[in-house]
Amino acid sequence: MTDWATVVLTAVGGVFVLYQYWRSNHEAGVRAAADELEKFNQDDSVRTALRIVDWHSGYIPYVNEAGVRERRYFGTLDYHLALRPHVKKRSEVDGYILTEDGYAMEASRNRKECNDLFSPLEHYVRDVFDAFLGRLERIDLLIDNGVISKEYFGEFFSYWLHVIGNKKKEDDSEAQFSKVKHDTLVFVYKILSI
Incomplete structure (x- = not known):
């Protein structure tokens, strides 16, 4: 049973890490877009x-x-x-x-x-x-x-x-x-x- 729990926790942890990675990249992209539009206007x-x-x-x-x-x-x-x-x-x-x-x-x-x-x-x-x-x-x-x-x-x-x-x-x-x-x-x- 502990092996099963380890697999589930590892999988959940992996999904969480991927979500954080996606969120971080998305936020960086939004910042890049905002910066580019600001530079465009100026x-x-x-x-x-x-x-x-x-x-x-x-x-x-x-x-x-x-x-x-x-x-x-x-x-x-x-x-x-x-x-x-x-x-x-x-x-x-x-x-x-x-x-x-x-x-x-x-x-x-x-x-x-x-x-x-x-x-x-x-x-x-x-x-x-x-x-x-x-x-x-x-x-x-x-x-x-x-x-x-x-x-x-x-x-x-x-x-x-x-x-x-x-x-x-x-x-x-x-x-x-x-x-x-x-x-x-x-x-x-x-x-x-x-």
């Missing part, structure tokens, strides 16, 4: 990217080549120029108007060719979106591992999912939400499988 790159997505033009915080932080105007054309594929020339961007492209106008005055180049502001915006998408990938990893539910993230990010996924209405101007902008940002839907 990340300057994320906030700048979301501001660009939401407002499509206006002043954004910018860190210039010398490392000095300043506010810079960022318009719809700047967005399209910054997020264009590397193989696409400036002049090939939909809706491109040379006189609205400050970087090209400055290069033209200096007799320099810049059609294949990105301006420092465009490089900065590309870095901002890289950091933003990197944060989303970390959250997607937490979703894939069951630490964050898709439903919770959908609630947490609902406004942005609406802005990114909203189809262009007939009365919307090209500046409000262009097809290029929509196609660029629909990536978020794909990584979240929503």
Whole structure:
């Protein structure tokens, strides 16, 4: 009888240890999710990217080549120029108007060719979106591992999912939400499988 009691106590003890292990890992996962969401909300790159997505033009915080932080105007054309594929020339961007492209106008005055180049502001915006998408990938990893539910993230990010996924209405101007902008940002839907 004592052998039977020993087996039962060992089994109960083993189940208790496994439960404690699961609970500890679950709590660590919840802490990791909370930390990642907090970092997401506090990340300057994320906030700048979301501001660009939401407002499509206006002043954004910018860190210039010398490392000095300043506010810079960022318009719809700047967005399209910054997020264009590397193989696409400036002049090939939909809706491109040379006189609205400050970087090209400055290069033209200096007799320099810049059609294949990105301006420092465009490089900065590309870095901002890289950091933003990197944060989303970390959250997607937490979703894939069951630490964050898709439903919770959908609630947490609902406004942005609406802005990114909203189809262009007939009365919307090209500046409000262009097809290029929509196609660029629909990536978020794909990584979240929503």
